Amino acid sequence: MAFLTIEREGAVLIATMNQPETRNALTGNTAVDEFVKLCDDVRADTGIKVVILTGAGPIFSSGGNVKDMKRFFDDALTPDMIREEYRQGIQRIPNALYQLDVPVICAVNGPAIGAGLDLTCMCDIRIAADTATFAESFVRVGIVPGDGGAWLLPRAVGMAKASEMAFTGEAIDAAEALAFGLVSRVVPGDQLMAEARKLAVRIAANPGAVMRMTKRLLREGEHASLASLLEMSAGYQAIAHKTADHREAVTAFIEKRQPRFR
CATH class of the missing domain: 3.90.226.10 (2-enoyl-CoA Hydratase; Chain A, domain 1)
Structure with missing residues (x-):
């Protein structure tokens, strides 16, 4: 079993x-x-x-x-x-x-x-x-x-x-x-x-890829230095800004509607 x-x-x-x-x-x-x-x-x-x-x-x-x-x-x-x-x-x-x-x-x-x-x-x-x-x-x-x-x-x-x-x-x-x-x-x-x-x-309800990166930052933040975490955050943020979900979220906010994530 x-x-x-x-x-x-x-x-x-x-x-x-x-x-x-x-x-x-x-x-x-x-x-x-x-x-x-x-x-x-x-x-x-x-x-x-x-x-x-x-x-x-x-x-x-x-x-x-x-x-x-x-x-x-x-x-x-x-x-x-x-x-x-x-x-x-x-x-x-x-x-x-x-x-x-x-x-x-x-x-x-x-x-x-x-x-x-x-x-x-x-x-x-x-x-x-x-x-x-x-x-x-x-x-x-x-x-x-x-x-x-x-x-x-x-x-x-x-x-x-x-x-x-x-x-x-x-x-x-x-x-x-x-x-x-x-x-x-x-x-x-x-x-x-x-x-x-x-x-x-x-x-x-939130974008899955960004959520996975957010959790990784929280985990790394438990033992990394602030400088290291800031560097990792900058890299992840660069990836996030290029996702379709980010584009949809910003567009939905400007158009005053609910986002439709993939």
């Missing part, structure tokens, strides 16, 4: 983690390969302008499959082998999803635990159901965030709150997640996907 269920609604692609029997765990299954393929497919399809990521069932994702971790007790598995397994395994998800040029909305339908929380931080916008909870819980099972959480979470909530969450492993509810900026809005659970779709449609 596939881990991701994919739906297409015009320029919006909806990816649903669909293994509620495993609490949508990200390891011990085909999740990694499917996430990487999803990102490859979206990157190649310029008709896709927005991705919505959510989970089936009452839980968004429990992260790593704790039962599967027992196999690491085997002395035949050396630390070097385990390190390489992380590199070739779950770490491929942040390398693919965080770097995806298309805006990604995460509709958090329930608990996002461990790598499940970090998965939400790989997305651009997070909307939470009022029943959602969030926990950077690795320490509680005696491991560290192996999927990039120590880099992702502080960028979402700040270093102090990220440290508190990582050192205690305790969960926060949707209201606290909103207060710390982890999510941009909290909605009743039965309205979650409707709200995510509305936002996706508003984003998809």
Whole structure:
């Protein structure tokens, strides 16, 4: 059974983690390969302008499959082998999803635990159901965030709150997640996907190529110097000014009508 269920609604692609029997765990299954393929497919399809990521069932994702971790007790598995397994395994998800040029909305339908929380931080916008909870819980099972959480979470909530969450492993509810900026809005659970779709449609109304460049600038701005980002922005802007969508947007503005983008 596939881990991701994919739906297409015009320029919006909806990816649903669909293994509620495993609490949508990200390891011990085909999740990694499917996430990487999803990102490859979206990157190649310029008709896709927005991705919505959510989970089936009452839980968004429990992260790593704790039962599967027992196999690491085997002395035949050396630390070097385990390190390489992380590199070739779950770490491929942040390398693919965080770097995806298309805006990604995460509709958090329930608990996002461990790598499940970090998965939400790989997305651009997070909307939470009022029943959602969030926990950077690795320490509680005696491991560290192996999927990039120590880099992702502080960028979402700040270093102090990220440290508190990582050192205690305790969960926060949707209201606290909103207060710390982890999510941009909290909605009743039965309205979650409707709200995510509305936002996706508003984003998809804009030119796709320019949106991909805008997201790349936001990503690069997290670690580039101002001088480097200004140089990249100038190059992207030169490309944008020559697009048909820019020409249409300016013409529509002058003619006082809605633009009709390709």
